Amino acid sequence: MATIELAGKQFDVDEDGFIQDATDWDEAVAAAIAPTEGVDSMTEEHWVVVNFIRDYYKEFGVAPMIRKLCKSTKMDLKKIYELFPSGPAKGACKIAGLPKPTGCV
Amino acid sequence: MSNTSGKTPKLDKLDKGPWPSFVKEIKRAAEKSPMSKDLLGQLELSYEEKIGHWKHGGIVGVFGYGGGVIGRYSDVPDKFPNVAHFHTMRVNMPSAWFYSTEALRKLCDIWEKHGSGLLNMHGSTGDIIFLGTVTDKLEPIFAELTEAGFDLGGSGSDVRTPSCCVGPARCEWACYDTLNLCYDLTMHYQDELHRPAFPYKFKFKCAGCPNDCVASVARADMSIIGTWKDGIQIDNGAVKEYADKGMNIQKDVCGNCPAKCMEWDGSTMAIDNSLCRRCMHCINVMPKALRPGKERGACIMIGSKAPIVEGALLSSVLVPFMKMEPPYEELKDLVEKMHDIWCEEGKNRERIGEFIQRVGLGNFLEAIEVEPSPYMVEHPRDNPYVFYEEYFEEGDEDEGEEEDE
Ligand code: SF4
Ligand code: SF4
Numbered sequence: 488m489a490t491i492e493l494a495g496k497q498f499d500v501d502e503d504g505f506i507q508d509a510t511d512w513d514e515a516v517a518a519a520i521a522p523t524e525g526v527d528s529m530t531e532e533h534w535v536v537v538n539f540i541r542d543y544y545k546e547f548g549v550a551p552m553i554r555k556l557c558k559s560t561k562m563d564l565k566k567i568y569e570l571f572p573s574g575p576a577k578g579a580c581k582i583a584g585l586p587k588p589t590g591c592v
Numbered sequence: 593m594s595n596t597s598g599k600t601p602k603l604d605k606l607d608k609g610p611w612p613s614f615v616k617e618i619k620r621a622a623e624k625s626p627m628s629k630d631l632l633g634q635l636e637l638s639y640e641e642k643i644g645h646w647k648h649g650g651i652v653g654v655f656g657y658g659g660g661v662i663g664r665y666s667d668v669p670d671k672f673p674n675v676a677h678f679h680t681m682r683v684n685m686p687s688a689w690f691y692s693t694e695a696l697r698k699l700c701d702i703w704e705k706h707g708s709g710l711l712n713m714h715g716s717t718g719d720i721i722f723l724g725t726v727t728d729k730l731e732p733i734f735a736e737l738t739e740a741g742f743d744l745g746g747s748g749s750d751v752r753t754p755s756c757c758v759g760p761a762r763c764e765w766a767c768y769d770t771l772n773l774c775y776d777l778t779m780h781y782q783d784e785l786h787r788p789a790f791p792y793k794f795k796f797k798c799a800g801c802p803n804d805c806v807a808s809v810a811r812a813d814m815s816i817i818g819t820w821k822d823g824i825q826i827d828n829g830a831v832k833e834y835a836d837k838g839m840n841i842q843k844d845v846c847g848n849c850p851a852k853c854m855e856w857d858g859s860t861m862a863i864d865n866s867l868c869r870r871c872m873h874c875i876n877v878m879p880k881a882l883r884p885g886k887e888r889g890a891c892i893m894i895g896s897k898a899p900i901v902e903g904a905l906l907s908s909v910l911v912p913f914m915k916m917e918p919p920y921e922e923l924k925d926l927v928e929k930m931h932d933i934w935c936e937e938g939k940n941r942e943r944i945g946e947f948i949q950r951v952g953l954g955n956f957l958e959a960i961e962v963e964p965s966p967y968m969v970e971h972p973r974d975n976p977y978v979f980y981e982e983y984f985e986e987g988d989e990d991e992g993e994e995e996d997e
Contacts, residue, residue: 502665502677503651525655553789554935564787574658574787577651587651 493519503577505587512584520582525572533570533582535560540575540583550580550588600632602639618710627708627724630674634666652679652727654734657786660744661730677726678708682719682745683737684778687771688758689714698740706733716811717795718755719745749941750788751781756798757805765875766800767818767888768916774798776920790931791938791947801884802872808893808907813944814927815893815907816916820885823865824874830881831861845874889915892926895945905945912967929960 488499488507494515499507504523506512517537518529526533539560543551553575557563562570571578576588606613618635621628634645650663662680669676683699699720703709708724715721725733734744745753754777757763759770777796778785784794797808800818808815835841835858846854853867854874861881863874870891875882892914893907914922930944933956938947948956957964 502647503663505651552791552940557789564783564789568656568658568787572655573653576658576788577653587649 501587503581503587505581506584507586509584509586516584517582520584524578524581526570526578526582529582530570532562532566536562536567536570536575536579537583540579540585544583544585550576550585598629598633600636603632603636621709624704625709626674627678628710630672631678631708631710631724634668634672634675637668637671646678650679652730654730654744657744658788659747659750659786662747663727664724675724678724679727679730681707681722681725681730681733682715682717682747682753683722684743684745684753685714685718685720685755687774687778688756688761689718690761695740699742702733702736702740706736717745717752718806719753744786746785746788746793748788749790749792750786750794751784751790752793752795753785754778754781754796754798755806757800759798759800763800763805764879765803765818765872765884767820767884768800768890770798770800770818772918773816773916773920776918780924784931790935792941792943794931794944798890802870803876808896810896810904810906811898812896812907813894814930815896816890816923817893818884818888818916819870819891819913821887821889821913822885824863824868824885825883826861826863827881827883828860831856831878832859834878834881839878845877848873848877889913892923894930895943895948897943897945905943905949907945909967910962912965926960926962933959 488501490497491500491504492498493506494513496511496516498511498516501507504520506516506520514529521527521529521533529537536556539556540550543549543555543559551559553564553567556575556579557567560567567575567579571582580588600615603615606615607619615632618628618632622632638645645667647665647667650665652663653659653661660682662682664678664680666672666675666678686695700709700711703711703722706725706729707722710723712721712723722733737743754774756770756774757766759768760766761771774796777798784790794814795812796814796816797806797812798816799806799808802817802819804815804817806812808817831841835856839845841856841861846852846856850871850873851864851867851869853864855862865885875884890913891909892911894910896905896907898904911926916923934944934947937951938944942950953968954964
């Protein structure tokens with residue numbers, strides 16, 4: 488397992504760059520991951536998506552299905568990809584500090 | 593015990609015997625590619641230890657797309673560093689797999705430059721499969737592919753790359769232009785193909801006639817199979833010719849008709865088309881004498897899949913006959929309604945066939961606004977799918993109970 492430094496903290500990450508333990512995740516960490524997923528800077532809209540994913544994960548223990556994400560954030564799929572060019576599963580979930588999604592988003 | 597020496601005694605055994613082996617091809621690629629060499633090593637190790645050495649489920653991709661690349665990592669990267677990453681890329685094949693040699697060379701060049709050089713032509717969905725590359729190479733490969741006029745195919749919970757039989761390009765039985773429909777669907781569903789948002793995968797397969805050379809009835813969530821509405825075209829002179837040349841028309845043609853709806857009196861062939869099941873048997877046996885009818889279109893079937901969550905399913909009839917002409921509005925409307933209800937109500941990893949089984953065909957038909965028809969019933973009185981409300985009038989229920997007693 489590789490270790491990387493994000494916003495001054497050390498994180499174990501898997502091969503795909505998902506952080507393994509999100510206890511130390513915070514907004515600065517998210518902002519540090521963002522550029523690796525093609526997000527130059529985190530705007531308010533980015534945070535709406537990331538926060539929704541985090542809240543959902545905290546409540547249900549899984550990432551939301553993509554339809555759910557679109558409905559709840561009132562953004563269509565095109566918009567999500569504009570914000571997160573590598574897609575909701577790879578981009579948004581990684582920035583949100585979730586473990587690698589399996590089959591959801 | 594592990595094999596980093598380059599010796600592969602177990603794999604070598606697959607190289608012997610009369611049939612070509614994938615081992616031979618990997619060895620050939622290994623002469624040029626260190627990745628393919630380590631692939632051999634890791635495979636030999638797997639054969640020794642009887643255990644696979646690929647980890648499951650990486651998430652990698654290219655910007656703008658949520659599908660098309662399947663991440664794969666070795667769990668013994670210290671032993672075989674060149675296959676530490678071994679991602680698969682799916683490349684959308686042309687309709688009916690027609691290539692110019694130039695296009696094929698181009699694909700091979702791109703893959704030799706950036707990947708293992710190993711290809712699988714083609715995967716079961718139909719895509720060109722590029723086997724083995726590393727994360728950093730994904731974007732350059734994608735850029736060169738698009739430059740060459742190719743695109744990635746589908747993967748994950750999305751519309752998978754549509755595929756079709758060779759159809760009218762080479763086959764006289766085609767009841768509609770399978771190549772055109774396949775291309776049209778591919779272009780129309782670009783978003784759905786590249787950006788997974790379904791409960792699970794959705795496959796289209798287009799076959800020009802009931803011979804179903806793409807096995808759509810067993811492998812597609814939506815099988816679009818060419819058929820005809822009117823009668824089989826008969827050339828009695830040509831039937832006679834077959835008979836004169838020694839074909840036993842009675843036994844081999846009429847006798848094998850599953851509907852037993854053919855008669856041959858030695859000079860005239862008669863077919864009761866109201867009973868014909870459009871199975872193609874007679875046409876296949878006497879291609880010069882019989883042809884599909886003139887009023888052609890396709891039968892839309894839904895729901896087949898391989899056994900993963902539930903058992904295997906074959907597609908069953910949804911629309912017995914639909915004209916198949918551009919711009920295919922009727923078909924697209926139907927697909928849209930199906931996707932809407934399935935996406936809304938489907939569970940994660942539930943194929944549309946399983947979804948229909950769960951909610952019941954009656955409810956599904958109501959949601960997509962299709963009238964139930966007897967064609968949907970596999971065997972008369974044997975299939976609980978369809979509930980004909982108009983058959984139940986007041987008092988019926990009591991009568992039903994009486995019969996039961
Ligand atoms: S499915 Fe029918 S039309 Fe298509 S290639 Fe086969 S025989 Fe020809
Ligand atoms: S197509 Fe099949 S069912 Fe129809 S007449 Fe020929 S053999 Fe019989």
